[in-house]
Amino acid sequence: MTDREKHGQDSADQSSRELTLGGSWAMGVGGMVGGGIFSTLGVVIAVAGEWAWASFVLGGLIALATGHCMAALTVSSDKAGGIYRFLRDEGFERTARLSAWVLILGYTLTVAVYAATFGSYLGNALGGPAWLPRAMAVAAIVVLAGVNLRGVGQAAGVEIAIVWGKLVILAGLAVLGLAHFSPARLAQDGNFGLFGVVVGAASVFMAYEGFELLAYDYDDMIDRKRQIVRVMPLAIGAALFIYVALALATPMLVSPSMIVSDGEVALAKAGQAALGTFGLLAVTVAAALSTGSAINATLFSTARLAREVAQENELPHVFARRNSKGSPYVGVLVIAALAIAMAVIGGLAALVTGASVVFLLVFGTVDLLAWRQDRAHPWIAGFGTFGAGLAILVLVAHLSGWIA
Template identity: 75%
Template sequence: MSRGGGGQLSLGQSWAIGVGGMIGGGIFSTLGVVIAVAGQWAWASFLIGGLIAMATGHCMSSLTVAGDKAGGIYRFLRDAGFARVAKLSAWVLILGYTLTCAVYAATFGSYLANALGGPHWLPGAMAAAAIILLALVNLRGAGEAAGLELAIVVGKLVILVGLAAMGLARFDAASLAVADPPGWFGAVVGAASVFMAYEGFELLAYDYDEMADRKRQIRRVMPLTIGTAIAVYIAVALAVPMLTGTAAIVADGEVALAKAGQAALGEPGLLVVTLAAALSTGSAINATLFSTARLAREVAVEDELPQAFARQNRAGAPYFGVMVIAAAALALAVIGGLAALVTGASVVFLLVFGTVNLLSWRKSRAHPAIAAFGTIGAFAATLLLLAHLAGFA
């Protein structure tokens, strides 16, 4: 049943949730991966992935407005008559988001430990502290969680844009070169390999009922969030090699941006980029906890998940979902060893987005050319990524 549009989330707060969900651990941990695959075409990898994400955002917002309900792909599949597949998709997404939250927390701990030094248990302790703190923020309700998200997102974007500006001021195309250039096809493989960097905008479909003037807002906020991510990713991919060189980025792995900040400004640069990483991964944890708990609530209301997930506290927060997801993510973050699962997450989200685009295309809810591009692009990228993982591409 359709509900009124008097939610708590403003356009700015919704934008912050979407951007926070995307620009989380992604750009901090995947830049070395995409350069290793795509070489000087790394910026094009982020552009290709972004265009697929933009098409998916258009299809997702169109389907959400047509049904006028929160729930994302779960809702779309259920309304299309695929109840069993819808239930399975909800479980898979919740597990995937829990894993993603753990990865963000682990990245948070790695950056802080790199800057501070300390005992071997420090990264795990920092990761656990981040999850616990942000779970407590989420338990205070939508206004508190979204307000914190807006402040964090603005802060991290200022730092990332500043780092990009320093690199671009020294721009020299020769600095993008790698020892064994892969050719333009590497950009396509790179886009598939790091597509998880664009996971996050779909969280807004779970928060639809929380938005003010929701039908208008979700159509506006989807392209705004994805466009922001595309611009930041391309700028960073072009700028950071100017500061450290491509070989160093690949070698430094998930702390490559911290090393770039150190190369640009010395110790202050290391600390500033570490702050950006902490803000970025923290906002991603916050956004993912916020939206995943609301997805679980929507599914539980329809008896497809245990009823405990539908329970809310006085602030309107789905407290059981927040606590269970946070506890599972904390355990995964402390255990570590998630690299292979992170790669698999790109496959999961490409399949999810491809399915959304296909549903929109079949139901004529979005512009047919955009839906066709999103469908073909997502499924082709999935096949390409699987071929790459198998060593064929």
């Protein structure tokens, strides 16, 4: 590449930085508060009982520690790429390449599951033929891929609107429940304690997966070094707050046993119990907004991860191409197409639960690298490393049936 071409590329990169603090915050929150809270609340209550809220707190603290470490490492390298970039800078090129492939495939799978959840909620509310939920899942991916192809500003603007819409509805549901708060309503039969809290935190950690997407958006941020340090705790803190509020509020509206048995529609049942048909529809809208924003944020960030990796010849260079709007369009289209195929095939829930191990391993590795390199506060990096490691062990034992 000639000096003139490099200068032109640098100018194009600079002019494409349109992601404001509000936009990046929405991308982070949208990536986390996606389909997770709608399907994990029953899971965590089943293993942690009245201490389900503490499981969300513990998981959130690990996520906050990892966000701190990820921001510190990203600022230090001053490049996008997340765990791929960190491993490559340490000289672990093969491991870095493998991590990129695993993450891209994992995020594509996540887009498919979010889309399937989107279709299921709307299909349940509207009724209709059996093929309708999958058709809606495909439509959601197609529409949001189109939004991403229109560039950073369009994708971020849509994300801000969707995130605030769903947070208003979820916050309203939390207020309705907390207005009738009674500690006795949290309790259910069984012995739950500290161990149940740890199992719950490990099982529910997929609800916090998504903040790391911000490390892939780094090159699109305005005042990026300052912004990524600020946005990580803001995004993770918002997700933690809404999860804890809902874990405390939902049992005030429907019984814990019903939350466990109803699974991913538990919040819809809670909305119906609070406000009748209007509540059911409101929560269904929140579920649609949540999964829609998660699809948008994950497509946006994963395509940028693929672009960064392709620029270093670890993926086909076609993934580095951008359209006139600055969007890495090949990555968007390929990820969307694969996600559509997965959403139509279905049966992915068990794989996504197992993917929690992968994401915890990634987060633990980030914390360990920051600790080794002395890039982050040592106590925070140490807590994140041991917290993620313990969660991996507990989750593997739980999934294998060694512990309940």
